[in-house]
Amino acid sequence: MTATFEDLWPADLLDEMGWSPAERRELADLWGRMGALPLTASRVVLSIRLSVLTEETTSPIRQELDLVRMAAERESRVVGIARDLGVSATKVPPWKRPQLGEWVTNRAPEFDEILFWKLDRFVRRISDLHLMIEWCKEYSKTLAAKNDPIDLSTEFGQFMVTIIAGMARIEAANTGVRIENLWAFARTAEKRWVIGKPVYGYKSVDQGDGTKALVVDPEKARVLRWVYSMAVRGISLYRACRLLTRAGILPPNKGKWSSGNLKVILINPALMGYRVYRPKGLRQGQPSLISHNTDGEPIRLAEGIFTKEEFDTLQEILVARANKEVRQQNNRTPFLGIMKCGICGNNWYDTQKTWERASGEVVKTTRLRCASFVGGGACGIKAFSNPQEIYDLLKDTVLEEIGNYQVVHRKYTHGDDSLAQKLRLEEQISHYMAELEPGGSYRDGGFIETKAKETLSSLGRQFAAIDPESVEDHWTYESQGVTYREHWEKHGLRKMEEDLTRSGITFVIFEDHADLNVPEDVQRRLVVRKDFFSQKKV
Template structure:
C-alpha cells in the first residue's frame, strides 16, 4: 500500500483592506506583547461578518480593537479566527471554517476568546448557552469588547445570557422581515428582488427581460434534447464553445438539466423546492390560481412539455442519495485514471437493472466498475487487514490549570521559607524553628520536582477505548468505516481493464494509506454535541 505525505500549516493571511496606518498600528500592538510575562493569558481573536458594506464594522477595525483590548488586559494574542460572509444565525461558532478549527482542534493553544460584540459571535441563545458550557468545561473565558461579558464572574455569565436573548430576538425580527419581503415579491408580476433565472436579466427599469445570448443557448439545447442528445453531450459542446454559465464556474449536466426543467423558461415566477434532496423549481400561483407571469416566454408551454418528455425518456432511476453522496465510500474510492470520485449509478436494460460505479471525467465512466457491493467488500477486507488490529484511541482534553495553580502555590511557599532562613530571618532565631523550616523546605522542593511540567500545560490526551478498529467497524457498520477512512485521508484507487471476450472489465483496487494515518484515525469526539465525528 502506498504512503502519502502530510500537509503543511498555512500562515494567517492578510487581506487587501489593510491600509498603511492600520499595518503600522498592528506592528506596534504586536511589538508590545514582547514585554508580557511568559504566563500571560493567551487570547484568540474572533472576527466575523455576514456581509461587508459601508455600514458594517470592517474586519480590520474589529481585529485592531480586539488587539487593543488584549493589550489593556495583559493578554498575548496567539491567533485570529476570521470568518467573513458567514451568518451567525445559520452557522454556529464551532461549525465555522476558522473559529471552528480552533474550537475543535486547537483548544490547548488559547485561554481567552475575544470578540468585538456578542452578535459577532452568536445570534442564537442556544448557541450562546452551548458556548458557555463548553468554556466552563474547558476552563476558557469569553470576553467582549463592547458588552459586559466575562465568564470569570457570575455577573458576567448572567449578562452574557441576557444579551444573547436580545441578539436572538433581533435576528428573528430580521428573518421575519426578509421572509415577508420574499413572500410579497413572489406574488408580484414585477421583479423586485432575487437573482433572475438563467435566460433572463433585469433592465434599467427593474423589469425582467430576455437575455439574447442565454436565450440562444436555451433554444439550441431545446432542439438538441428533442433530437435525443444527452445532457452530458450538450454540456461538452457548451464547454468547448466557451459559453458562459451565467453564474461562474463550469457547465455540468446537473446544472443544465435544472435550467431546462425550470418552468421560468415560460416566463413564470418560480420558487425552489427541495423534495428528497433534489432541487426543483415550481411555478408560483397567483390569487386566481393561475401561474404568475413576470416576463416574455423563451419557450412556449407546448415546447416546454415536449422538452420535459424528451428529458424524461433519457432519465435514469439512480440509487437513493445518502447524506454523504451516491456511495457510502464517497471520497474514498477514486478513479485511477482521472482521479475523480467513483459514484454509484443504475442503468435499466431490457431484462434487468445494472448497478455500477463510474467516475466523472473518463469517457463512459472509464468502462465502469460493475457490482459495487463486491468493490465495497474488497475494500473493507483490505482495510481490515491493514488497520483492523490497531487499538481505538480517543482524544480527550486535559486542562493544566490545576497543576499550574499548585506549582505557583508550592513555589510561593518555598520562597517564603527561603526568605525566613536567611540570616536574621524569622526561622533563624532558634535551632528548633530552623530545623523545622529546613525539613518543610526539603519536602516542598521534593514536591516541586515531582510535578511533571507537561501536566501544567493544556494538552490533548489519547486514551484507549478497550477495542480495536476491527471491532468498531464490525459493530458500527460501513458508514463508520467510511467516515474513519475519510478522516484518516485513506483513499482507494479503482482501475478498470478490458478483458478480451468478457463484457465486464476487470476491476483493480489499490488502497493508499498516508504515513500519518494512525494518528489521524484517533477518534475526536464532538465537544459540542458529545458524539464522535
C-alpha cells in the same frame, strides 16, 4: 509553544489590513505590557468577526485593537487571534467558523478565555449561545465582550447574556423579514426584475432609470432550443450533456453539465418568460410556481424561450423518461469520496438502475462509473460492471495496511492545582541557588550552608515530583484495546467509511490497477475526537 508578536501580527498582514503607524505603536506597547505578566496570567483568544467587510463602525482593526486593550486591562495574555471576516453569525456558529472553530474544537487546552467586541459579533442565535455556555462550563473557559456586560462566572451574567442574544436574534429575524418582503414584492412587480438570479437562458439588464428588466440571453437560449430538439428526437439528457461538454459550451454556475442539473433548468416555467417563485416546503426537483398579478393573470417578464405548447411537450417527455427509469431504493455508493479516478481525480459512483422496456421486460444494470463520465465528460476509464469486486479490493487493501492499528480516543483532561506550587518552588529554588553562590549569604562553609543545601535538595525533589502534564489542561490519548479490524467488524461498513474519510485515505482507481494513498500522519488523523456540539440539543 508561546506565540510571538510576529506570529500574531505579521508585518504583511498589518500592511494588508491597513494598520496605521499610531495603531502599530500602541499594539506593540500593549504587547510589551503583556510580556511582564506572570505565567499564571489568563490566556485569551480574540474573536474578530464581520459579515460584511465594509462595516466602518466595527472594522476589523477597531475590533482587534479594542480587544487587545481589553486583554491588557484584564492582565491577560493574548495567545491567538481568530479572524473570521465575511462570515455570518446567523448562519455559521462559533465552532464551525474557519479560525475560531479550530481553537474551540482542537486547541482548547491552549487558552482560558475568548474575548469578542460585541455579542452580536460572536453569536446571533440563542441556541448557539447556550451551546457555547455549556461548552465553557465543561472545558472551564470564559466568554467576555468589550461592549456588553458578560460574565459567565455568575448565573446572573449568563442570564444577561441570554437576554442580549435574544435582542440580536430579533435583529437578525427582522433582517430576514425585510428580505422576505422584498421577495414578496418581486413576485408581484410587473415588468421589472427586482431580486434574485435569472434562470439559465435569461439575463437582467439596466433600463437606465435605476430598474432592471429581464431579457433572453441569445447564446444560452440557443443551447436550450438545441436540447429541446434533442429531447423530442429521443436523445437522453445524459447524451446531450456529453455533447455540450465536448462542444466546449460553458455550463451554468461554472460547474459541470449533468443530466440532473439540466433537468432542473428544463422544468422551470420561467423558460416561458414568466415570473416564478419557490414557496417554503417545495422539495428539490419540483418545479417553481408561476407568479400571478392581482387579476389572477400570470406575470410575464420577457419573451419565452419556449412556447407553452413546447414547454408542456418537454415536461411530458421528461416525466415519461422518469417513469421508465426506476432507481433502486436506498441506492447508495459505498466509499463515496474515498474512491477517486486515477485520471481526472473525480469520485466514483454506483449507477445501479432497473429499466422496464416497452415489452415489459425488466433489465437490471450495475456499473461503477467515474463522476466525469456520469456528468457527461469522458476521462478515458471505462465503467466497472462488478462494483462489489472494487469494494472488496478496497476493504482488503485497507485492512492489510491499517487494520491492526489501535483505535485511539482523544480526551480533554483538566490540569490540577500544582501550577501555583510549581511556580513557588521555582522561585524558592532560584533564591537558594543564588545565595549558595560565592559571596552569597548562605555560603559560610558551616551550619547555614549545610542546611541551605539540604533545603535546596528537598525543594528539588518536590519540584521533580510534579508531573509537567498535570499542571495545565491538555489532551490525553487513550487506546481502547481494540484494533480497527475488530472495530469495523463490529460496527460495519458505515463506520469504516467514516473513519477512512476522517483519515484522508483515498483509493485511486485506474483501468488496470488501484493505489491506496495513506497520509503519513494517518494515525493522528484516525484519532476519534469527541464532537461536543453534535451531541448537544437545545
